[in-house]
Amino acid sequence: MEEVKQTPQDIKPTNVVEEKKSRPSWDDYFLGLLEPLSKRGSCDRGSQSAIIVSPGHTIIATGYAGSPPGMPHCDEAGHMMNTVIHEDGTQSQHCVRTIHGEENAILQCAKDGVKIEGGTMYMRMSPCYNCAMRIIRVGIKRVVSQKKYHAGQKSIDMLEKCGVKVDIIDDSIMQYAKQ
Ligand SMILES: [Zn+2]
Numbered sequence: 381m382e383e384v385k386q387t388p389q390d391i392k393p394t395n396v397v398e399e400k401k402s403r404p405s406w407d408d409y410f411l412g413l414l415e416p417l418s419k420r421g422s423c424d425r426g427s428q429s430a431i432i433v434s435p436g437h438t439i440i441a442t443g444y445a446g447s448p449p450g451m452p453h454c455d456e457a458g459h460m461m462n463t464v465i466h467e468d469g470t471q472s473q474h475c476v477r478t479i480h481g482e483e484n485a486i487l488q489c490a491k492d493g494v495k496i497e498g499g500t501m502y503m504r505m506s507p508c509y510n511c512a513m514r515i516i517r518v519g520i521k522r523v524v525s526q527k528k529y530h531a532g533q534k535s536i537d538m539l540e541k542c543g544v545k546v547d548i549i550d551d552s553i554m555q556y557a558k559q
């Protein structure tokens with residue numbers, strides 16, 4: 381057996397430096413929670429999830445896509461699809477059975493009487509127009525999204541127009557069937 385000699389310098393300071401290097405930023409920390417949260421969702425179209433965080437980096441609420449309590453869920457009853465024809469003639473398809481992750485997080489705060497104003501919302505894909513209106517209305521000041529929603533450019537434009545900072549981490553569109 382070969383003995384490896386380690387001085388205290390070899391052991392402690394090196395470990396401390398490595399720990400500091402691997403510590404995620406606040407953004408990375410919250411973004412990393414989105415995927416596990418999305419697994420509670422009952423509509424797998426994009427598997428959206430959202431986290432509302434206070435200016436002091438405290439998680440206020442989380443949300444994922446789900447039907448109102450008492451109504452059937454997409455993963456048991458199938459999606460409830462609507463086709464939207466836009467003014468420019470293009471079409472997009474949407475499941476309207478669920479309350480979206482962003483709205484569910486906001487509604488959780490309404491239900492519990494928790495203040496959201498000034499907070500940041502993290503999400504897997506940028507919000508739809510309805511959710512974006514609600515994000516603005518409740519005073520969220522920053523949106524951080526991993527990817528873009530296929531019909532979400534109008535939402536991003538509106539958020540920015542209304543003074544909400546939008547950070548998209550990966551500038552590609554979240555892909556799933558029937559968009
Ligand atoms: Zn669905």
Ligand SMILES: [Zn+2]
Pocket residue numbers: 480481482483507508509510511512
């Ligand atoms: Zn939405």
